[in-house]
Amino acid sequence: MRFFNRVTLQTPESVELEFTLAGIGNRAYALLIDYLVWGLFLFGFLVTWAIFSTQLLEVLENLVGTNRQLELWLVAIQLLITFFIYVGYFVVFETLWQGQTPGKRLAKIRVICDDGKPIRLQQSTLRSLLRPVDDIFFLGVFFIVLGRREKRLGDWVAGTLVIQEEQPITSSSFPVSKEAETLVTQLLIDADFSGMLPEDFAVIREYLQRRAAMIPAARAELSRQLAHQSKEVIALEKVPKGVTANQFLEAVYLAYQRQSSNL
Incomplete structure (x- = not known):
């Protein structure tokens, strides 16, 4: 059930923080949205510049005649401003939005420093300046997929990580059987939920919320797989007789939720 890589960082105060890395899928989704906004x-x-440069050239042509050098200068300035917009988009948003851009906010990921602190202007600028190299030559994909910490070149140079935002545990929006509620107390005594990570819980919650829309055969197979994996994660020796896979997953969901609320 370990669908995402996790990393443990130690702050200067010797406090350990654990994060889930964003992954190539979330980062690609965020980048697609950012490129659309950008x-x-x-x-x-470009529209504003085209109107401005056209009018400027017309005025100067009336005064001094055609000036080829001026046209080249306007093109050069346009390219320079375009680059600044490209870099500045990511720098401004990541600095003001604590490591997030519009795309990252929708994908629920953010950039942080290697020590767990929020990203600063210097790190964001370094990441943005190296983004063209990562994107154009696909070096970013290569480094993210093969690297243990899923860093692109810009992350290595800037000393940053891209992580998922920790989501609060929400109450269930699906029916829970009485058998599951009865089993919760036993699970809290016999099982060890210390090995269950938030993403493991999220997988169970996602299944319980979507199971009603699944075809019976797929629902039965998936529930058996998740129940078996969950049993191993919480180190439970044996599932009580007569408990179905769905009831067991409901009980695991409730037990993890109650234990987390008591921490």
Whole structure:
């Protein structure tokens, strides 16, 4: 059930923090959204610049005639501003939004420093300056997929990590059987939930919320797999007789939720 890589960081105060790394899928989704938003900014600039440069050239042509050098200068300035918009988009949002851009916010991921502290202007600038290299030559994908900490080149240079935001545990929005509620007390005594991570809990919750829409055969197979994996994660020797896979998963869900609320 370990679908995501986790990393433990030690702060300067010797406090250990554990995070779930964002993963290539979440980062690609966030980047796609960011490029769409950035594209809107760029489109607005190009339209404004085209109107401004055209009018400027017309005025100067009336005064001094055609000036080829001025046209080249305007193109160079346009390219320079485009690069600043590209870099500045990520720098401004990541600095002001505590490591998030619009895409990262929708994907529920954020950038932090290697010591667990929020990203600062210097780190964000370094990441953004190296983004063209990571994106154009696909070095970022190579480093993220093969690296243990899923860092692209910009992350290595800036000393940053991209993590998932920890989501609060929400109450269930699905029916829970009486058998599961009865089993909860036994699980809290016999099972060890210290090995269950938030993403393990999230997988169970996702299944319980979506099971009603599944076809019976798929629901039965998936519930058996999840029940078996959950039994191993919580180090439970034996599931009580007469308890179905769905009832067991409901009980695990409730037991983990209650134990977490008592910490």
